[in-house]
Amino acid sequence: MAKPQLASNGKIQLTTRKEKTNVNGNVQTTTVEKQIRRATEGQLDELRLSVERSVNKLRGRLAFDEATEWGKNSQALDRVIERLLLPPPSSTDYTQMIFETETFILDAVDNDQTIERAKRVFKGYLDWRFVKGLNTDSALIKPTNAGVHRVIKDGKFELYFNSFSRHLDSLCLLRARIIQFCDEHRNRLSNNGCGTFFLYKDGEDYLVARVSFYPTEDLHLNVYNLAYAGDWGSFDRHSVVIAQQEPVVV
Numbered sequence: 001m002a003k004p005q006l007a008s009n010g011k012i013q014l015t016t017r018k019e020k021t022n023v024n025g026n027v028q029t030t031t032v033e034k035q036i037r038r039a040t041e042g043q044l045d046e047l048r049l050s051v052e053r054s055v056n057k058l059r060g061r062l063a064f065d066e067a068t069e070w071g072k073n074s075q076a077l078d079r080v081i082e083r084l085l086l087p088p089p090s091s092t093d094y095t096q097m098i099f100e101t102e103t104f105i106l107d108a109v110d111n112d113q114t115i116e117r118a119k120r121v122f123k124g125y126l127d128w129r130f131v132k133g134l135n136t137d138s139a140l141i142k143p144t145n146a147g148v149h150r151v152i153k154d155g156k157f158e159l160y161f162n163s164f165s166r167h168l169d170s171l172c173l174l175r176a177r178i179i180q181f182c183d184e185h186r187n188r189l190s191n192n193g194c195g196t197f198f199l200y201k202d203g204e205d206y207l208v209a210r211v212s213f214y215p216t217e218d219l220h221l222n223v224y225n226l227a228y229a230g231d232w233g234s235f236d237r238h239s240v241v242i243a244q245q246e247p248v249v250v
Contacts, residue, residue: 088147088171088242092163095149095240104146104185104244106177114176121183122211124218130209133202134175144177147244148188153234157208157226160240161199168206168226171242172199178209181241182219189213190239197240199226 090097115134118126151160161171173181178198182189189196193214200207206226211219224230232238 088164088166088244092149092165094151094153094155094160094163096152097147098150098239099148099188104148104181104188106144106146106180106184114179117183118175118179118221121179122219122221124213124216124220126221127209127223129202129207129223130175130221144173145244146173146177146181146241149240149242151232151234151236151238151240154231155234156231157197157199157224157228160197160232161226161242164242168199169201172201172206173241173243175200175209177243178211178241182211182221186219189219190237192237194236195232195238197232197238199240199242 115131118131118134161168164171178200181198182196189211191213193212195210195212198209198211200209208224208226208228210222210224212222213219
């Protein structure tokens, strides 16, 4: 194991012993030295400013009790960071991930074609609220992973999406992504009259696109507010599709 030592130049020096085999088959041990430079004051200032910018972005997003708890101890901060950065859990009180062996990668798409694509994909019905401002999401949408979760307990939209214990923004898919998923992974949508629920944002509003094959075999898309009070039964085998973030390596 590497042993850190403080060099005369003020830098941390790691000395490790590395074994290798020579041409005669004998094991030789060599010393490998690596130097790790301390962060400069300028770098620390940049880090501080970056953290401050991130905190400012969170203003208005955290609940009062969360912000209060965050300020009291580092463990609370760890939990907040977990909500913002880590991928959603595979199971919650209300959902269970399905198709775990599959990776649903939604490649980069040109958003200019989304309205025409939406009309082609959702031939049964296309809610006007979904189409309004559709091409303003982004000019070019970057690749995204998606995860499919089966509803296992009766509840409302808010209960389903909040059960992941992640910030809602991290679960949202852009509307172009919803269209793309329904077009390219049609066989992974709930059928037999059941709905597949996608969370997305329109401005500052959280909305849910419910996609189903009911009442015809063509796809129908209806839009609901996230706070919609209706219950959805687990017996109907609805599903939820969310953005699936990659784990953050530290």
